[in-house]
Amino acid sequence: MSEPPVIEFHGVTKTYGEVTAVEDLTFAVRPGRIVGLLGRNGAGKSTALRVLLGLVRPTTGHASLFGHAYQDLPDAPRRIGVSMDTIGPTPGTTGRRDLRIWARSLGLPARRVDDVLDQVGLTDSADRRVKGYSTGMRQRLALATALLPDPELLVLDEPVNGLDPDGIRWLRALLRTLAAEGRTVLLSSHLLAEVEQTVDDVVILQRTLRYSGALASLTTDGADRLEDRFFELAGASASGGTRD
Amino acid sequence: MTDALRGEWLKARSGRAWIVLLVSGVYMSVMTSFGYGSEGDKALDQGSADLAAVTDDVVRAWMMTFLFAALYGAVVVTREYGSGSISRSVLVTGRARLFGAKLAVGALMGALSGAVAVVCSVLSAWGVLAVYGRDFAWTQETTLIAAGVFVCNVLAAPWGVFLGWIIRHQIASVVTVMGLTLLVDPGLQQLAPKASGYLFTIAMSSVYRDVGHTLLSPQAALLVIAGWLAAAGFAAYRLLRVRDLT
Numbered sequence: 001m002s003e004p005p006v007i008e009f010h011g012v013t014k015t016y017g018e019v020t021a022v023e024d025l026t027f028a029v030r031p032g033r034i035v036g037l038l039g040r041n042g043a044g045k046s047t048a049l050r051v052l053l054g055l056v057r058p059t060t061g062h063a064s065l066f067g068h069a070y071q072d073l074p075d076a077p078r079r080i081g082v083s084m085d086t087i088g089p090t091p092g093t094t095g096r097r098d099l100r101i102w103a104r105s106l107g108l109p110a111r112r113v114d115d116v117l118d119q120v121g122l123t124d125s126a127d128r129r130v131k132g133y134s135t136g137m138r139q140r141l142a143l144a145t146a147l148l149p150d151p152e153l154l155v156l157d158e159p160v161n162g163l164d165p166d167g168i169r170w171l172r173a174l175l176r177t178l179a180a181e182g183r184t185v186l187l188s189s190h191l192l193a194e195v196e197q198t199v200d201d202v203v204i205l206q207r208t209l210r211y212s213g214a215l216a217s218l219t220t221d222g223a224d225r226l227e228d229r230f231f232e233l234a235g236a237s238a239s240g241g242t243r244d
Numbered sequence: 245m246t247d248a249l250r251g252e253w254l255k256a257r258s259g260r261a262w263i264v265l266l267v268s269g270v271y272m273s274v275m276t277s278f279g280y281g282s283e284g285d286k287a288l289d290q291g292s293a294d295l296a297a298v299t300d301d302v303v304r305a306w307m308m309t310f311l312f313a314a315l316y317g318a319v320v321v322t323r324e325y326g327s328g329s330i331s332r333s334v335l336v337t338g339r340a341r342l343f344g345a346k347l348a349v350g351a352l353m354g355a356l357s358g359a360v361a362v363v364c365s366v367l368s369a370w371g372v373l374a375v376y377g378r379d380f381a382w383t384q385e386t387t388l389i390a391a392g393v394f395v396c397n398v399l400a401a402p403w404g405v406f407l408g409w410i411i412r413h414q415i416a417s418v419v420t421v422m423g424l425t426l427l428v429d430p431g432l433q434q435l436a437p438k439a440s441g442y443l444f445t446i447a448m449s450s451v452y453r454d455v456g457h458t459l460l461s462p463q464a465a466l467l468v469i470a471g472w473l474a475a476a477g478f479a480a481y482r483l484l485r486v487r488d489l490t
Contacts, residue, residue: 050331050488050489050490053335054335055331055334055335055488055489055490056488056489056490057486057488070335071338071339076335077335077336077337080335082332082335084328084331086328086331086490087328087329087331087332088327088328088329089327089329090255090258090259090324090327090329091258091259091323091324091326091327091329092258092259092260092261093258093259097254097258100254101251101254101255101258102251102332102336104247104250104251104254105247105248105250105251105252105333105336105337106247106251106336107246107247145332
């Protein structure tokens with residue numbers, strides 16, 4: 001018997017006034033998999049993740065993590081690590097202080113801060129003000145914050161944005177290591193070539209769900225390019241909502 | 245809740261907002277207390293005031309710090325909306341505990357501001373009047389004024405926190421706090437002196453025992469302030485629970 005899904009979306013629709021960001025979204029994420037949530041800018045990827053995390057209320061439907069809504073899941077902040085493009089660091093902090101704030105809020109020992117700083121390669125810049133960080137360094141700090149509680153599940157919104165080639169390779173290896181340890185990763189991206197090298201499963205979203213399943217099935221075990229299949233399924237031009 | 249408080253306390257002391265606002269409050273109050281000292285010196289020469297009344301005025305000038313305590317309360321919430329870190333705060337702490345932790349930390353910072361104001365008010369009573377070659381006369385009324393200044397600081401910070409939760413935008417919340425304190429409430433006080441006693445910042449005047457206006461008794465004013473805080477707190481919590489974090 002297969003293990004229960006880690007993430008489930010059941011008929012999730014979210015509208016903002018006249019605009020429908022996501023419509024009737026239903027899919028599941030199995031444990032220990034790296035899953036790419038793919039779509040154009042404005043396809044509804046970030047909205048879907050915000051609904052999943054309870055930051056945004058769905059208009060209809062519901063989403064769950066480990067069988068519960070985020071706010072009802074026991075110990076959710078320690079089980080789920082989150083990095084989102086729109087979640088910045090605490091204003092006026094250094095990288096280390098920002099992580100210390102979240103470590104304290106999570107009730108974690110201070111040494112976890114040093115551990116994750118080392119893990120993401122920010123130890124040398126830890127005592128610099130975040131305001132002076134490059135985009136790539138901010139991305140690494142966001143990943144460090146997500147990794148802080150040593151979570152079972154990582155939800156990453158556009159984690160590759162701003163990373164240099166070394167950073168992208170590092171992230172790919174990190175995600176593979178985490179999946180090998182039995183953790184689950186859901187990452188959103190619009191960088192198809194990068195995702196093709198990283199994920200096991202793919203969810204294609206263009207306001208509505210266009211595909212959910214194994215990458216190998218979608219690309220006929222690599223015979224087809226993900227990019228070609230994406231455009232077949234998502235359509236040649238943007239037709240979804242304007243909110244992401 | 246302890247973890248949430250520890251995290252929020254560290255957050256509250258991060259950045260320069262708290263020190264800038266504290267120093268600004270002290271600076272404005274020093275300027276005002278010197279103004280009262282100068283006017284008081286003339287009044288004493290003319291025999292139209294006594295030393296105790298002038299000392300009271302100099303100490304009362306420190307009520308200005310409560311504006312900056314309210315501003316700090318608003319900023320400590322809204323700056324997180326500006327950076328987007330509010331989403332992480334909600335994810336890590338949860339809406340209800342985050343609301344409670346920010347309220348508690350805001351009140352604590354208000355108490356810190358109040359303590360600084362009281363200490364400085366005592367120093368200014370001595371220092372300002374010494375500049376004019378006079379001693380100061382600390383009476384029971386002066387003690388009540390200093391206590392009122394402290395209480396106003398403690399109450400103003402949660403007021404700012406609640407407005408921050410409701411408005412969710414740093415500049416708009418700062419403009420609202422300053423506008424209410426410096427323009428709207430004093431303006432209404434000119435138009436309707438009796439009714440204005442029920443406004444939040446005018447009720448504060450009763451607590452720091454302002455003179456020259458029609459004011460509620462301090463006890464009634466504290467009830468009015470509690471009513472405003474309860475209403476603002478209810479609205480803030482309700483909105484935090486139902487509004488999306490986009």
